[in-house]
Amino acid sequence: MRLDSHQHFWKYNPQKHSWITDDMKVIQRDFLPEDLIPILAEHQIDGCVAVQADESFRETAFLCDLAEEHEQIKAVVGWADLGSDDIDKDLDLFASQKKLKGYREILQSKNVDYMLRKEFIRGIEKIGKRGYTYDILILHTQLEAALQFVKKAPEQPFVIDHIAKPNIKLGIWREWKKEMAPLAERDYIYCKVSGMITEADWKKWTVKELQVYLDVALELFGPKRLMFGSDWPVCKIAGEYEQVLEVIERFTDKLSKTEKEAIMGNTAAEFYGI
Template sequence: MRIDAHQHFWKFDPIRDAWINDGMQVIRKDFLPQDLKPELDKKQIDGCIAVQADQSPHETRYLLELAEQNPWIKKVVGWVDLNAEDIDAQLELYASEKKLAGFRKILQTLPPEAMDDPRFLRGIGKLSKYGFTYDVLIYPEHLEKAYEMIVRFPDQPFIIDHLAKPNIKNGEFEKWSEGIQKIAELEQVYCKVSGMVTEADWKNWKQADFIPCLDTVTEVFGTKRLVYGSDWPVCLLAGSYNEVFDLVYNYYSEFPHSEQVGIFGANAQRFYGIGE
């Protein structure tokens, strides 16, 4: 089974989606399952994982409704207030949602020290009890604190979104490389090979720009903990769905078939609990 392990759906709202600024006109509109399905079909992708873009309970419910209506949306990564006093009760209710794989908080907009918050750590510590995963959305400057957070929870499955967003545009990889290598030493951590084109020069990137990052994550995580994701429709800021897929596919095209099968589906199935 081929899986796109990272994409979003939304009905565009200029207030709620204020992060989509005037320089992002191509994504200032609705993006719904009927818009994505033809792109998946062209690449013979069997399903996807819908990831939250808005931090609200409504977003989680909305994505679960879309997954119920579209069986090819295999799982949802939603949002829950991990700092909430009643986090246990919330997670217990969500545990009955079979398509809800886990949760994500948009840490990249916060200082790294936000991961020291005892309330947040308490919430993270509850997830494994209910079988939930956690997507880590950060920049390179967050990697050290992310490591300190993750090492506290050896039984919690974590996945790093978008390679932790290395500065591909300026070729600044040293600090990122050190941080991602350290996190990769923690065996419960996977990494999404996603979101790269939007960290490059949107108008002038080329395949060679991504080789240092791909070389690094492949070396430190190995091919059994890497997961392909498109980051559609955000990726459209810098490239088509076809270009984003081919960027990753071309890099791994000479790898053993079993490893390609893992990166483009089997690893996501294992991490997010997707059946055949």
Template sequence: MRIDSHQHFWEYKPKDYGWINDSMKRIRRNFSPGDLKPLLDEFHLDGCIAVQAVESYRETDYLLDLADQNPWILGVVGWADLTSGKLEEKLEEYNEHPKLKGFREVLQSKDPRYMLQENFIRGLQTLHSKGYTYDILVYPQYLKAVLELVKKCPNQSFVIDHLAKPFIQKGEWKEWQKHLAPIAERELIHCKISGMVTEADWKNWNKDQLYPYLEIALELFGPERLMFGSDWPVCLLAAEYEQVLGVVEEFTDTLSKNEKSWIMGNTAEKFYKLS
């Protein structure tokens, strides 16, 4: 199975997508399943995981509605307020939605200490009790806090989005690798090969600039804990879908057929319990 483990849909409204600034005009429009499906078909991908881009229950419901209408949207990573005392009650409401696989919050927009507060940890423990995964969206400087977080939740399945956004444009990798390594030692932590082109120079990146980060991720996590994600449509700021996929396809062509299969779909299928 070939899966795009990380993409977004949205009905663009400036007030909801304030992070889309003047330099991002290309993605200031609606992006629907009808825009993505031809790309998945063209490049022989069996389906995708739709990930939240707005922090609201309305966003979770919107993505679940799309998944109900489109069988190839294999799973949804929604949003929930993990610090809420009513979290368990809210999760009960989602019991009837088998395509809801996990949750995510825009942790990169908050103080790193936010994820270490007691009620956040309690929320993660509630997610674990219900069988949900959690996507971690952070910058490299948050990785010390992420290590503390995963130590406090040793049984929770996590995936780090976009390789924790290393500073590719600056060519920096040593500190990122140093702080990612102890996290990768924990077997329930996975990582998405996604979001790389937008951390590089949007207009002047090339695959040779990305490969060192891919090599480090492969060394740290191994193919069975890595998963391809396009980060479409955000990736369009720097590259077409075909280019993003092509970098990972070429990189994984150097691996065995089995190793490539894990990165291109099997890891996502297992992590998000798609079958």
């Protein structure tokens, strides 16, 4: 199965989506399944994982509703306030949603202490007991804290979004590799090769400059814990869907058939229970 493990849908609202600044005008509009499904079909991709972009229960409900309507949406990664004292009640709200496979928060915008709070760890444990995964969205500067975080929940399936957003624009990778390595040593942690072109120079990125990051990710995690994600439509800031896909297709062409199939879909299918 070929899967896009990471993309978003939204009905654009300037207030709710204030993170979409004026230099991102290309994505200041609605992006819905009817926009993505033809692209998936064109590239023989069987389905996608819709990931939250707004921190609200309304967002989770919105994505779950879209998943019910479109069979190509194979899984949803929603949002919940994991540190809330009402977390059990909150999780109950969506317990019947079969395509809801995991949760995520925008940790990249929060202080590193946020993910180390005992209330947050309690929430992680609660979603784990219910069989949910957790997407870790962080910047490369938060990797040290992320290591402390995952050590507190060694039974929880985690996936690092966007290879932890290294500074590709400046070509900084050695320190990123050093801090990613202890995370990769833990077999319950996976990684998405996604979101790379938007961490490079939006106007001048090259496949060659991305190669070192892909090689490191493969070295650290192996194909069975790597998954392709387009980060559509955010990727449109720096390139089109087919450009992102081509980067990963070319990267995986050097691997065995089984290894390529893992990165292009089988790993995501296993991780999210698709």
